[in-house]
Amino acid sequence: MAPRLRFTISKSPTPSCIITKARTRSTMSSTPCHRLEFSIRNCWRTVRRTAGRAAATALIAAGVLELTRVPAYAASAAANGPLDQERAHWAFRFPPEVNPPIVKNKRWARTAIDKFILGKLEKLGLQPAPSADKRTLVRRATFDLLGLPPTPEEVDSFLRDASPDAFARVVERLLKSAHYGERWGRHWLDVARYADNKGYVFFEEKTYPWAWTYRDYVVRAFNEDKPFDRFVLEQLAADQLVLQGDCRTLAALGFLTVGDHFSNNTHDILDDRIDVVSRGLLGLTVGCARCHDHKFDPISQADYYALYGVFASCTEPMVPPLVEAPALKEAYEGFELELIAREHKLREYVETKHRAIVQGARTRIADYLMAVYAQRNQPATENFMLIADVGDLNPTVISRWRATLERAGAMSSIWAPWHQFAALAQTNFAELAPEVHRAVMKSDRINPRVAAALSSAPLQSMKGLAERYAALLSSIDKRWQEALSNPAVATAPPRQLPDPAEEELRGVLYGPDAAPDLPAQMDWGFLSLLPDRASQGEFQKLLKDLEQWLMHGPEAPARAMVLNDLPMAYEPRIFQRGNPNRPGASVPRRFLEVLNPRCFSRGGGRLELAQAIVDPKNPLTARVLVNRVWLHHFGAGLVTTPSDFGLRGEPPSHPELLDWLAREFIRGGWSVKSLHRLIMNSAVYQQACVAPDEKSQSVDAENRLLSRMNRRRHDFETQRDALLAVGGTLDLKAGGPPVALSTPRRTLYTFINRLDVPPVMATFDFPSPSASCPQRARTMVAPQALYLMNNDFVADCAAAVLRRGDMATLKSRAEKVDRLYALLFSRRPTELDLRWAGDFLGSSPDGKAWQHYVHALLLANEFVFVD
Template identity: 30%
Template sequence: MRPLQTPLQAWLFAGALLITLGAAKFAIAGEPARIDFNRDIRPILSDSCFACHGPGTQEAGLRLDSFEHTTEWAVVAGDPDSSEVLARVLSDDPDYQMPPPSANRPAVTPAGAEKLRQWIAEGAEYQLHWAYLPLKRAEPTAAETDTWSRNAIDRFILAKLATQDLRPSPEADRETLARRVYLDVTGLPPTTAQLDAFLADNRPDAYERLVDSLLESPRYAERMATWWFDLVRFSDTVGYHGDQDHRIAPYRDYVLKSFHENKPYDEFTVEQLAGDLLPNPDLWQRVATGYNRLLQTSHEGGIQDDEYRAKMMADRVRNVSEVWLAASMGCAECHDHKFDPISQRDFFRMGAFFADVDHYASFVPIAENTSPAMRPPEMLAWTLPVYEQLQKIDAQIAELEKQLSGKMPSPDKTPELMKKLTEMRHQRVDLEAKFTPTLVTEAVEPHEVRLLPRGDWMDKSGEVVTPATPAVLNGPASDENSRLTRLDLARWLVSGEENPVTPRVVVNRLWRLYYGSGFTKTLIDMGSQTEPPTYPELLDWLALELVESDWDLKHVIRLMVTSSVYRQDSAPRYELQDLDPQNRLLARQSRMRLEAEQLRDTALQVSGLLKHQFGGGFAYPYQPEGYYAQLAFPERDYQASQGDDQHRRGVYTHWQRQYLHPWLLAFDAPTREECTAQRPVSNTPSAALVLLNDPSFVEASRALAARALTEPAKPATDDARLRWAWREATGRQPHRDEVAALADLLAKHRDHYAAEPQAAEELLAVGVAPRPEGVATAELAAWTSVGRTLINLSETITRD
């Protein structure tokens, strides 16, 4: 509900309105701004015209998405009155007007019609869609009085705000800022010790030092891996039919390792799409090709080979186009795209890049003397814990061999070096036995790819096609003597100047992580149906910064989270309610609910239960009994992890596509059947019940209660313990009324559990974490209720 205005607020608002109206009158009286096709005209044509007169469909032979295709009578450059398009748009005759009422498309508004008139009068200049234009670096202008800006991001934002007579919000307090950047960069809130260390750091660059330390942490890699897994639909199960497990864990560890080591994004791309085609690929580069196996498939024995070959080719085209190009090519499987210049032929030519990784062309025997199985190739690979141990042992072996190959030591020194070397070599052999099978890509002879009319895999009448990128993108060309490969595709995707789309896509998605919304809201589609970016020059500036830094993701992220724009307070402002209700101009920071994995990770962190192991096997959090009852072929009995594995981060959770964990479902995590560039955010009673009753959150509440009863300095009163627990959960000191409310809750539940000892025992029996010694059952149960409340606070589950 909008707050009531005081007389002073009303007077100030009226004054601001008069100033704004005066500026508007001045603009109207002066020279009108020149029309920009991508900003002003393309959205009108896309909404109202392209469905019938776009790249996919040309009713009456008319196409309006480019001047070279538009007939002369439709758009007469320089002469709006002779242009049939404008006459049709302005007509109120249902038999003549465009779009016709039967088309179910929005009519062009009077303001839109006036823009069309001005555009035609100015020469009807067309532009390639903004996402496909070459990257162009425009340097932001800095006002002489600008003491606020820290980098180019700030100068771009500040210049735009000035055109709206707006100023940025003040900087957030240090506690809020620290919690924000911890959650954004690592996916975890700071511990109280970490928060206190930052608050005590009075150096001028304390915040920048904090950001650098977070970017170097393995926790950053775990947070980024979750982002990437949504895009590439990483899962531990096949998806179709029985949704059985498939072996892919080392690919997950490859992604973790790549983000931790800041592997350049271009190398990261090439290795996943075509690591097997690199000269002498190492083990990790081969593991990376597991990307090509992440799609849905089936282990059912009666499937049709041609059908699944078509399914999987289409799946790969959809994912590659959405992950790297933000181009929704999926509809072009059956027909030319109605809104973007992507043809059905483009779709199948893109699919032909993957004709050499076809699932059913890669037969590997299950065992000797058995027929080949319809399954993709696997190899034995490392997980990160084994890899780290191998590195240490290899370093020790190398040092011992160096000592033995140098000046010969005494014979006795020689009981000792040879014995140690033998032990190290035996340890290495033992570690090699712990290698894990993982799905990979091994190129085979490419099978024939035909254009399938209407996407029908049984229709063999379509033309045979060879690999190529969509024509509008001017990708790599083949000659008569060579065939383009996945390696050509991968290198073109991250070529920068030749393909400006990918760096824009990456920057747009990173911007959403740290500011709440992308430069353009639709993160999975940069086609003609999406909105133009709010800050196009800044988008290009950052995209070029990414390319020119050799695709250094940490460099771009550091620019984003050290800017003054990022550091702003997120409190709503009255003057922005109508002007910028979705905070697209960024005159303040955004508030965002934590993602599903972050919610559980936060609960484990504040409770002290979180166990860090970088990489390794999957974790199985507590789950309702019988939840997998409908899974067959084979039947499965879910076994929750025991010990430390139960308390690992969400990025390691076993991902069952058909039966995603209820906690993940309640908080909008995707099943990962398709690319997900942005998760929805819902607000449901089920989500609140998960925070209150899911065993992971109940156990975390009990552990937080145990900490409150045992960790604060003695003597600890209820008041001191409540204040301690509040700060552990939220990262700030509580207000007096907040402590009073918790105290009332604590007293009520002390009485309840003292009278109901069985209920207290049942509550405390949840989870595998040990109970503290010497604490009364009713007392621990009452404090567990306080913990459940703190973990369920909106402030706890929200960034800012």
């Protein structure tokens, strides 16, 4: 029986909320072993949230709360604390050095991979399937690595090669093909939620004009066998690396920037970047900690906002850099002059408007305070349509003032009086105010300058209080401007006011958290700061003029969708319940605490984050990538939740094999092609799809133990490309801007609209590009068969097969059928196949019989699936 977890209350202390909470968890007495870590952690956090870590540890140490029958990896919380328990989860431990098990069938197990698989089979009395025939192997390998069918000539060449390393040479040939990067690049683009447009946005250009530069970068990286650690570094921080003159590498940052724009909601954009990095590279659902600590994994809200700070510290430039030098230098110089002129107009407009908005925010303090007071019982928002009766006040500034007051709270030395007076009822404010006033004057926690401003005549209304705060802050601002303009300090301007009380008040007006100190934005985000339609229209026109020239001007070159660090890194705060209008405690920019809590100190921290992710000591990155490669070779990963290696993810079917592969991957220089060689030259990969006996089917119906190879249906791209390839109409041109689905190029190059994925692609389980896709769904539904039966595209492909030069010259029916089977199925037709062909072709006297026959063959499972 699997180990069980039991929580017990072993003493009876004074009743309290702590013990009540512990008792509510004490019923969890039968948790399966593979969920054990979650139960321990969940109980711990329940107690810890109520009393704090120290008190909870003390409860366990005192024997009030007891954990019984805990496996060795879950050490005592009193000794190690909760994070040590959570680090004991298999995915958070560095892969140990493991040796392949000793197996009986040494002849079959020719590689370490085979021994790990066979060892488990032999323990259960199972046998592996026999090897697949050579035709099946070359077809399987070609589809796996290229996403295209092998040609009859390639199949025949392999059949003639009787050498022991014949298949290894086939693998080498395929890995050298330029089409390899197209196939495996598409796998990565699923993870990277690649699309050619931004999703729903308001006024701006909806397409990404240069998203394709990222797609081409990915294809090139796989073809070049770029080490995966370098691949990750470039995708997160190419702008901070030495690129040795190859500006095309800057396109790697598209990994972060090709995501959904979420109607230009900055917080959602940053959340999307955190998600694609954490799930795509680490196999962790960090996004679940946006509003609260992760419910299952050891990922806190502080972890989430530490990463939020990294990505909030960078911005997309209005004019991205070129990916390569322009072909016509003289023509480009004219283009660039116009570009500079348009950018200057936009920048001048933004700076002018920004100065006016900030100045208004600093001079109309009383109006903004009263606007916040009037909305004190309404949800916080920056939406123009949801803020009523604010006149020409800026909604964003109102929101920032509200956040300032909420963040300060009732204990603030500056804003405590405001909160106390604001709590009074409007109807009898004048009667109650004197008592509050006396209490404020007696307090020794109030800022002396605030106390002095409030010490005059009693207040009659909140408006009067707002005006006193405004007068005080205006005087502080005046003093600060005088200090800055003092000729004596022109060479070394002051950084603060000498009086501590005045400096505290200056912080209300200046700094990243100051309500009036709005950041200037040279993008569509600036539109939210312009509440009047005239200003909005002018800004839209200037920005659209610049965008259109960048994309469509004469000699407009391709550009990289990069990120650049801001001059000053963003200092993140935890948003309470995920609400950006309720910033809480500050957190440093750093990596996940459970992996490496070291803080980032260089710029915004993107490069340091990338280095932490590919650190060989990181237990996750290599495992996650190895599992993804295994998934695409076998149809299922060793871990069947490829983007969730956390406590709620499925444990690996072969943990020692996963660890061995991860270590080999790192030892081999993070080479993905070397990983292909390891896997594909194994006997496990070369098995037939037929179950070796009935016992294997009953014991392991899902084939998790890999006693046979899995039969897999082609994804949409492979089916479409194969149809074009066998018809001889596939245009193999590589790279460049996206094309329409009707263009006979590889499907990889089709324009992907994240708002409207072509229905046929969705029918065949093409993933939504709105989020990182760990693994495509595998459905078998009627519309798939109906498409293949009735769509004109498939019928045209059938006709194209017959127009091929090698088909048109054949005279006899037997020769044509033989060639068709070689093209479509990589084999010779059987006697039964020939008899069926004769029956079909003989029963249809019209000239379209052959086209209908080919069309029928294209519907066969043998063409749609790979064994």
